[in-house]
Amino acid sequence: xxxxxxxxxxxxxxxxxxxxxxxxxxxxxxxxxxxxxxxxxxxxxxxxxxxxxxxxxxxxxxxxxxxxxxxxxxxxxxxxxxxxxxxxxxxxxxxxxxxxxxxxxxxxxx
Amino acid sequence: xxxxxxxxxxxxxxxxxxxxxxxxxxxxxxxxxxxxxxxxxxxxxxxxxxxxxxxxxxxxxxxxxxxxxxxxxxxxxxxxxxxxxxxxxxxxxxxxxxxxxxxxxxxxxxxxx
Numbered sequence: 001x002x003x004x005x006x007x008x009x010x011x012x013x014x015x016x017x018x019x020x021x022x023x024x025x026x027x028x029x030x031x032x033x034x035x036x037x038x039x040x041x042x043x044x045x046x047x048x049x050x051x052x053x054x055x056x057x058x059x060x061x062x063x064x065x066x067x068x069x070x071x072x073x074x075x076x077x078x079x080x081x082x083x084x085x086x087x088x089x090x091x092x093x094x095x096x097x098x099x100x101x102x103x104x105x106x107x108x109x110x
Numbered sequence: 111x112x113x114x115x116x117x118x119x120x121x122x123x124x125x126x127x128x129x130x131x132x133x134x135x136x137x138x139x140x141x142x143x144x145x146x147x148x149x150x151x152x153x154x155x156x157x158x159x160x161x162x163x164x165x166x167x168x169x170x171x172x173x174x175x176x177x178x179x180x181x182x183x184x185x186x187x188x189x190x191x192x193x194x195x196x197x198x199x200x201x202x203x204x205x206x207x208x209x210x211x212x213x214x215x216x217x218x219x220x221x222x223x
Contacts, residue, residue, distance in 0.1 A: 004152075006152075031208070031209040032209045032210070032211070034211055034212070036214075041219070042216055042217070043114075043116075043201055043203075043214035043215050043216045043217045044153065044201070044214045045214070046211050046212070046213055046214075049210075049211045087152055087153070089152075089153075091209055095165070095166060096208035096209045097143070097155055097158060097166065098143075098155075098212055099155065100145075100152035100153045100154075100155075101152050102150070102151055102152045103151075103152050
């Protein structure tokens with residue numbers, strides 16, 4: 001069974017304090033690793049797709065990387081508006097159904 | 111606006127009543143997913159469609175849950191005889207093809223009283 005585990009569950013940072021969020025996955029034949037941002041009461045907002053180990057994607061203060069067993073979302077010099085829950089999902093071969101982790105709740109203090 | 115649209119955004123119902131939610135995917139997206147999300151958890155997969163074909167429905171939570179996608183366009187999710195445990199956010203997402211990123215709607219928040 002496909003599994004996605006995210007850590008930490010919660011993270012508090014000061015504005016400007018860089019950090020990384022981890023996503024470990026166990027899927028049979030990774031077909032895509034996805035990162036989303038979710039604000040309270042709203043649907044997840046797509047951020048990145050990664051397909052193969054070594055791939056990296058960047059968007060503003062966020063950078064996502066992928067290895068054969070895990071993905072990292074690096075946040076550089078975060079701002080309070082980066083506060084949200086960050087979700088990771090992995091789609092495996094066969095059905096390609098994205099399986100989600102529980103998310104990391106990020107709070108950035110000014 | 112060409113994003114995924116869900117209706118209603120909020121639904122309060124009495125226990126035992128039936129409810130139906132609608133999802134309009136991004137046009138020309140042939141994959142449509144339904145997920146359920148409870149507080150503090152990630153989205154939990156329920157079912158998905160490839161065009162009008164429902165290819166996976168074993169993860170629907172019980173036989174009270176059913177989904178349709180007539181003509182491969184919009185989709186509906188119905189919950190019969192609602193229970194308090196059905197209270198959650200129901201999310202719909204669509205993607206252009208298998209393995210591509212899925213785009214989500216804003217969800218329908220269901221409260222069963």
